Amino acid sequence: VGFLIRAFVSATHRARVLSIRLLGVVVGALVFQLPAWAGAASAADADRPRQALLLYAESRLQPAIVEADAAFRSTVSSGLGAPMNFNTEFLDLPPTASTAYQRRLLDLLQLKYEDVHFDLVVPFQIRALRFALDARAELAPGAPIVFMAVPSVGDLELPRDVSGVQMSGDSIDTLGAALRLQPETQRVVVVAGTTPLDKILLASVRAAFADGPAHLEFTYVTDLPLDAVAAKLATLPDKTIVLLVSFLQDSAGRALSTPEALERLVELSRVPIYGLSTVAMGHGIVGGRLVDFKKQGIMAGDLALRLLRGEKLGPADIVTQTTNIFMFDARQLRRWGLDESRLPPGSVILFREPLLWDRYRWPIIGALALILLESVLVAGLVVQRIRGKRLEAEAAVQRGQLAHAQRVTVAGELAATLAHEINQPLGAIVSNAEAACGLVDPAEPKRTDLLETLGDIIDDGHRASEVIGRLRAMLRTGVAEQTPCDLNLLIVEVLKFLKGDLARARVSTDLRLREDLPLVRGNAIQLQQVILNLVLNAEAAMADGAGELRRLTVETAERTPGTVEVCVRDTGVGVKEGDLEGIFKPFVSTKASGLGLGLSISRSIVEAHGGTIRADRNPDLGLSVHVKLPSDAGR
Amino acid sequence: MTDGPIVYVVDDDASFRKAVSRLLRSAGLEVEALASAQEFLGHPVVDRPSCLVLDVRMPGPSGMDLQAALQEAGRDIPIVFMTGHGDVSTSVRAMKGGAVDFLEKPFRAPELLACVQRGLARSQQSRAERAERIAIERRYAALTSRERDVLRLVVTGLLNKQIAGNLGIAEKTVKIHRGHMMQKMEAGSVAELVRLAQKLGPPDSEAGARA
Numbered sequence: 013v014g015f016l017i018r019a020f021v022s023a024t025h026r027a028r029v030l031s032i033r034l035l036g037v038v039v040g041a042l043v044f045q046l047p048a049w050a051g052a053a054s055a056a057d058a059d060r061p062r063q064a065l066l067l068y069a070e071s072r073l074q075p076a077i078v079e080a081d082a083a084f085r086s087t088v089s090s091g092l093g094a095p096m097n098f099n100t101e102f103l104d105l106p107p108t109a110s111t112a113y114q115r116r117l118l119d120l121l122q123l124k125y126e127d128v129h130f131d132l133v134v135p136f137q138i139r140a141l142r143f144a145l146d147a148r149a150e151l152a153p154g155a156p157i158v159f160m161a162v163p164s165v166g167d168l169e170l171p172r173d174v175s176g177v178q179m180s181g182d183s184i185d186t187l188g189a190a191l192r193l194q195p196e197t198q199r200v201v202v203v204a205g206t207t208p209l210d211k212i213l214l215a216s217v218r219a220a221f222a223d224g225p226a227h228l229e230f231t232y233v234t235d236l237p238l239d240a241v242a243a244k245l246a247t248l249p250d251k252t253i254v255l256l257v258s259f260l261q262d263s264a265g266r267a268l269s270t271p272e273a274l275e276r277l278v279e280l281s282r283v284p285i286y287g288l289s290t291v292a293m294g295h296g297i298v299g300g301r302l303v304d305f306k307k308q309g310i311m312a313g314d315l316a317l318r319l320l321r322g323e324k325l326g327p328a329d330i331v332t333q334t335t336n337i338f339m340f341d342a343r344q345l346r347r348w349g350l351d352e353s354r355l356p357p358g359s360v361i362l363f364r365e366p367l368l369w370d371r372y373r374w375p376i377i378g379a380l381a382l383i384l385l386e387s388v389l390v391a392g393l394v395v396q397r398i399r400g401k402r403l404e405a406e407a408a409v410q411r412g413q414l415a416h417a418q419r420v421t422v423a424g425e426l427a428a429t430l431a432h433e434i435n436q437p438l439g440a441i442v443s444n445a446e447a448a449c450g451l452v453d454p455a456e457p458k459r460t461d462l463l464e465t466l467g468d469i470i471d472d473g474h475r476a477s478e479v480i481g482r483l484r485a486m487l488r489t490g491v492a493e494q495t496p497c498d499l500n501l502l503i504v505e506v507l508k509f510l511k512g513d514l515a516r517a518r519v520s521t522d523l524r525l526r527e528d529l530p531l532v533r534g535n536a537i538q539l540q541q542v543i544l545n546l547v548l549n550a551e552a553a554m555a556d557g558a559g560e561l562r563r564l565t566v567e568t569a570e571r572t573p574g575t576v577e578v579c580v581r582d583t584g585v586g587v588k589e590g591d592l593e594g595i596f597k598p599f600v601s602t603k604a605s606g607l608g609l610g611l612s613i614s615r616s617i618v619e620a621h622g623g624t625i626r627a628d629r630n631p632d633l634g635l636s637v638h639v640k641l642p643s644d645a646g647r
Numbered sequence: 648m649t650d651g652p653i654v655y656v657v658d659d660d661a662s663f664r665k666a667v668s669r670l671l672r673s674a675g676l677e678v679e680a681l682a683s684a685q686e687f688l689g690h691p692v693v694d695r696p697s698c699l700v701l702d703v704r705m706p707g708p709s710g711m712d713l714q715a716a717l718q719e720a721g722r723d724i725p726i727v728f729m730t731g732h733g734d735v736s737t738s739v740r741a742m743k744g745g746a747v748d749f750l751e752k753p754f755r756a757p758e759l760l761a762c763v764q765r766g767l768a769r770s771q772q773s774r775a776e777r778a779e780r781i782a783i784e785r786r787y788a789a790l791t792s793r794e795r796d797v798l799r800l801v802v803t804g805l806l807n808k809q810i811a812g813n814l815g816i817a818e819k820t821v822k823i824h825r826g827h828m829m830q831k832m833e834a835g836s837v838a839e840l841v842r843l844a845q846k847l848g849p850p851d852s853e854a855g856a857r858a
Contacts, residue, residue, distance in 0.1 A: 431732040436660045437662060438752065438753045439667075439752030439754070440667075442754075443667050443670045446673075446756035449756075450670070470755075474755075484732060593706065620736065
């Protein structure tokens with residue numbers, strides 16, 4: 013995202029610069045068309061548009077010119093409150109002054125502005141100022157001069173009606189700022205182009221650095237093709253900084269602007285590049301004490317306004333105070349890892365990319381909160397799921413145990429019942445055979461065979477009984493492992509298993525469990541089987557009940573010390589008085605699908621635990637089954 | 648032989664009841680077969696040596712219930728339990744309640760007969776003991792109050808003189824009471840008198856003194 017934003021900012025900046033350039037061209041074109049119309053109107057009209065002549069030594073719009081020119085025009089136009097024509101001339105003065113060329117150029121301009129009375133001449137930079145001073149008498153007699161961006165008037169003798177705004181490249185302050193940012197710097201490479209202006213500016217920098225810090229090694233790179241300069245910068249050692257003065261043309265004669273040159277150099281340079289002008293700002297320089305051309309234009313505009321309002325201005329009014337500002341590019345600071353806190357006080361930092369945090373604080377907080385919330389929710393659900401699964405697994409295991417125990421007990425009960433039912437006739441057979449032995453008359457000739465036969469019957473009867481006995485022993489509802497059990501807990505667990513069943517059967521459950529119920533020594537699973545059987549019987553008894561009332565009551569109590577009682581009460585169909593004893597017999601069932609072993613098993617288990625089980629008809633509805641078990645303490 | 652031993656067989660299974668009865672009769676015993684605990688309780692009590700062969704599990708009151716009921720009623724009849732499927736806890740309870748034995752069906756005839764004989768012997772013995780006790784009580788009841796006093800002091804080992812001092816009567820009078828008392832109690836010696844007195848239970852001196 014950071015990358016995209018950087019790309020976007022850079023793109024908009026370029027678009028802005030481009031549009032300003034275009035604007036300059038358009039305005040320039042309009043101004044060229046104006047003089048004819050202006051001349052026609054000038055004769056009589058006191059309110060004729062004022063005329064200004066803007067002179068640039070260059071052949072085209074340089075970024076610095078664009079800034080200064082636009083600022084000057086807008087300052088004057090908005091301050092004057094009257095029409096103003098800005099006649100702009102790009103003089104394209106040759107590098108070496110040629111009197112002949114200047115003469116002809118002047119003739120041309122005279123011809124061009126024959127009918128124009130200039131109120132003001134505004135040269136930009138020193139060469140244009142020189143031209144203006146030379147040409148004024150012929151081209152714009154009596155018009156005062158207001159110059160812009162002149163580093164130093166030097167040896168020029170200025171007439172009394174010349175004023176303007178001085179400009180000085182703050183190479184020393186820029187170097188100072190660079191050293192604050194990079195105190196380890198040992199070498200300074202100063203780069204400039206080959207145009208006269210480039211050279212003038214380079215010379216002034218050189219002069220300034222003549223007294224520079226002794227520990228620094230200064231190198232001046234000029235008169236080279238741009239690519240050669242770039243190659244040089246690409247191989248610079250560490251602890252070096254570059255100062256780009258101005259680069260309007262390279263030694264190959266390639267016309268450039270400082271930003272254009274800069275962009276190429278920044279691409280390859282191994283070290284940070286500092287600059288001297290706002291023009292370079294945003295194109296790759298780290299920053300520096302920069303000449304602000306816009307400010308130049310504004311201040312020159314102010315002087316022009318004073319003149320146009322009738323004030324007389326002279327060399328004494330020349331603005332010498334610096335218009336430079338410490339300005340830095342946040343992106344470059346970050347690129348070179350320079351500490352923003354070391355910048356000179358009052359520095360302007362441009363292109364500061366707001367951190368995502370600054371720009372989107374609340375959305376980020378919101379998103380984070382949302383993510384956190386969601387994570388917590390997900391974690392909660394996962395935990396719940398895991399716990400649910402574990403509980404489910406535990407319940408399944410317990411249910412499995414119970415089901416297994418029930419099957420084993422059913423088998424055991426079946427075997428016990430079978431043993432009883434079969435041993436009864438076997439006992440009769442054996443006893444009869446034994447009785448027969450006693451009845452045999454010893455005198456009878458065949459008595460031996462008869463006694464043998466009876467003996468076999470007796471033996472086989474015993475054999476059959478032993479088979480049954482072995483089967484029973486295998487499936488015995490024996491005394492399984494016994495531990496102290498909390499009947500209340502067992503009841504709650506069983507009812508938890510049956511919750512779904514009871515809900516489907518629309519049975520409401522009433523638990524009346526006595527607190528601090530003494531423990532019972534027994535096998536938890538077998539005791540749960542008893543409770544399970546009793547509850548299932550109760551539920552089945554209520555299933556066909558027409559009544560709305562389907563209430564299951566499970567109660568625990570200790571009515572006599574040492575005996576724990578469990579009572580399972582239903583509001584079902586109940587049992588006839590005469591059938592009460594029979595319901596504990598095996599294979600006695602009121603249910604079509606029932607084996608009739610539930611209560612029988614329950615009785616076996618309860619009795620194996622030394623307890624008793626009994627059923628009573630409720631006075632109103634249904635049946636109560638009471639189980640009494642000796643408590644652990646009662647033994 | 649209306650005074651001979653009698654065996655009661657109580658089992659709800661008619662076929663088994665009949666078979667066991669037949670077996671016991673073949674061994675020369677008189678048998679009364681009954682189908683339930685209630686039937687047995689409703690049966691007239693006879694003064695004969697008797698033994699109860701009882702099934703544990705029956706509809707209605709179980710064999711265990713009948714055992715408890717008989718104990719409560721003070722009826723001393725030896726019981727041989729039978730069960731189709733014995734479990735340890737029931738048999739332990741039965742034996743603690745004074746059962747002769749606990750047999751699992753089917754059982755061998757000699758096993759049953761041995762148990763029944765043991766039961767009858769126990770019954771016989773308790774009957775004899777009871778008869779003797781009744782006889783002694785009858786003799787004791789014939790004593791005068793003074794003779795009872797003398798008996799009480801004789802069995803504690805006192806000499807005639809000491810007894811006389813104790814009762815505040817003449818030694819000669821003590822001798823006469825003692826002679827009558829020994830005769831009425833049918834005791835040949837002091838040692839025999841002590842044995843008889845023990846069977847009477849703790850000497851009821853207060854009551855005896857007042858009577």
